[in-house]
Amino acid sequence: MSDPLPVLRAPLSTFGEVLRRHRLSLARRPLEILQVNVGKRCNQACTHCHVEAGPKRTEIMTGQTVDRVLELLDRSPGIPTVDLTGGAPELNPHFRRLVVAARRGGRQVIDRCNLTVLFEPGQEETAGFLAENQVTVIASLPCYSRDNVDKQRGVGVFEPSLRALQQLNALGYAAPGSPLELHLVYNPVGPFLPPEQTRLEKEYKKQLGEHYGIRFNRLLTITNMPISRFLHQLLRDHALEAYQTLLVQSFNPETVAGLMCRNLLSVGWDGQLYDCDFNQMLELPLGGRPRSLWDINGFDDLANGPIACGPHCFGCTAGAGSSCGGALA
Numbered sequence: 258m259s260d261p262l263p264v265l266r267a268p269l270s271t272f273g274e275v276l277r278r279h280r281l282s283l284a285r286r287p288l289e290i291l292q293v294n295v296g297k298r299c300n301q302a303c304t305h306c307h308v309e310a311g312p313k314r315t316e317i318m319t320g321q322t323v324d325r326v327l328e329l330l331d332r333s334p335g336i337p338t339v340d341l342t343g344g345a346p347e348l349n350p351h352f353r354r355l356v357v358a359a360r361r362g363g364r365q366v367i368d369r370c371n372l373t374v375l376f377e378p379g380q381e382e383t384a385g386f387l388a389e390n391q392v393t394v395i396a397s398l399p400c401y402s403r404d405n406v407d408k409q410r411g412v413g414v415f416e417p418s419l420r421a422l423q424q425l426n427a428l429g430y431a432a433p434g435s436p437l438e439l440h441l442v443y444n445p446v447g448p449f450l451p452p453e454q455t456r457l458e459k460e461y462k463k464q465l466g467e468h469y470g471i472r473f474n475r476l477l478t479i480t481n482m483p484i485s486r487f488l489h490q491l492l493r494d495h496a497l498e499a500y501q502t503l504l505v506q507s508f509n510p511e512t513v514a515g516l517m518c519r520n521l522l523s524v525g526w527d528g529q530l531y532d533c534d535f536n537q538m539l540e541l542p543l544g545g546r547p548r549s550l551w552d553i554n555g556f557d558d559l560a561n562g563p564i565a566c567g568p569h570c571f572g573c574t575a576g577a578g579s580s581c582g583g584a585l586a
Contacts, residue, residue, distance in 0.1 A: 272570040279510040283519070285532075285544075287560045288333070290521040292340040292534060292581065293318070293326060295349040297526065300377050301414065303397075307485045307538050310344040318526040323351045325550045326524060327358045332555040340367040340521075340581065342534065345374040347383050360390050367393045372421035373414055384421070388428040393438040395477065396422065399446060401464040422471045431472040440475045442583075448491060448500040450507060450576040451478035454584040477583030480504075482535050482572045504571035512578030515585040518564050522556060532564045534581070535572075541565045 276283060294308070295318040302311035330336065339359040346352055346368055359366045368387060375384050387394060398418055422439070426432070430439040441461060445451055458476035465471040481487045483500055491497040522543075523531040528550040531537040542548065544563040553559065578585030 272566045272568065275505075275508055275571075276513070279513075281510060281513050283513065283516070283564050283566065285518075285560055285562045285564060286520050288336055288520060288522055288556050290338045290340055290517070290581075291326075291330065291333075291336050291524065291556060292342060292521055293355070293524045294342050294526050294534065294537060295323075295344070295346050295352060295355070297344045298348050299344040299371065300348070300374050301345075301371055303371075303486075307482050307487065307535060308344065309485045309538075314344065316344075316526050318349055318351065318528075320351050322526075322528045322550065323355055325528060327355070329550060329553065329556055330359065333557050334362070336364070336556060338365045338367065340369070342369040345371055345377075347374050347380055348377070353386060356386075356390055356392060360392070365393060366390070367395055370394050370396050370421075372396050372398070372418040375421045375424065376417055384424050384428060388425075388430065388437055391436055393440070394425060394430065395440045395442060396425075396473075397444075398422070398441045399444045401461055401468075419469050419471065422465075422473070423469070426470075426472055431474050439473045440477055441473050443476055443478045444481055448481075448494075448496045448503070450480060450503070451579070451584070454478040454577060475583070477581075478577070478579070479581070479583065480572045480575060480579035482569050484535060484569055485538055501568065501571070504575045507575035508571060509574055509576060509578060509586055512574045512585040515578065515580065516573055517580040517582065518573075521581070522559060524550065530559075535569055536565055536567075539567065539569065541567060 297308055297310045297314035297316040299310035299314065300312060341352070341355065347370065356366050374380055425439055428437070429435045430437040443451060443457060454476060457478060461476050483491055483497065488497070491500055518532040521533060523534050523537045525531060525537050530543040530548045530550070531541065532543055542565065543559070545565045573579050
């Protein structure tokens with residue numbers, strides 16, 4: 258029998274108390290981003306992964322669940338963006354059908370790509386497919402140095418990641434005037450906050466451009482959440498209390514207006530609904546009440562509802578803030 262998953266301890270002040278202290282409230286706005294986790298299978302097993310994805314995970318979104326996502330999406334024409342995540346989204350056998358259907362009608366589709374998946378068996382045409390369908394690629398590259406990337410994402414990951422970026426560039430991604438957008442994601446390699454996003458982006462572009470001829474549009478800095486694998490690492494290093502204290506003491510009220518949970522809906526691989534991807538991994542249901550794709554008539558029904566919060570929410574509001582779209586302030 259496996260050990261129970263450790264849970265982040267509540268700080269002295271809860272997230273709700275801190276919001277009230279700053280006279281802030283957190284409620285849903287009209288939905289703009291539908292984020293769909295299509296499964297936990299991945300060809301990598303990164304140390305910071307809050308999904309705990311990896312090659313041995315078997316959870317996968319079925320064709321029936323994909324059909325329900327698309328049915329509800331058709332009933333919700335006001336949602337401009339579909340954000341596909343995993344695991345490695347491309348490893349779901351229904352990935353391309355989901356992309357094509359979501360792109361129909363001009364919606365932006367985001368693929369959260371780990372880059373090395375493009376060289377997996379059966380994925381030889383994936384980069385071309387993404388370009389053909391004008392899919393926005395958000396790619397994980399936690400550093401421009403080999404040592405840091407291999408430390409966080411696995412030995413030997415750095416080189417194929419660069420080759421994948423060069424392949425995407427060759428297809429027109431991030432070229433001047435191109436509609437093909439390529440963004441990179443930075444995660445810290447330890448228990449500290451990301452550096453200032455604009456400054457780090459300039460350094461990324463300088464290093465990747467000069468040494469490897471790689472171009473990209475934006476760098477997104479994302480704080481590591483103290484859940485799943487990173488939580489285990491913090492416990493192992495006896496760093497959990499210090500990291501949690503850092504997040505709480507770094508609370509920035511200017512980040513609250515832009516929190517992703519306000520205009521994003523997270524759909525689990527099994528069709529369950531959540532306020533964000535982090536809540537999904539902690540199994541905190543949407544607004545505190547379990548609901549699935551089959552319990553609603555349309556995504557628009559979920560606007561203006563409550564948002565489930567916990568101690569991990571301090572990770573999104575620390576320093577410059579953090580969301581799936583990078584820094585907030």
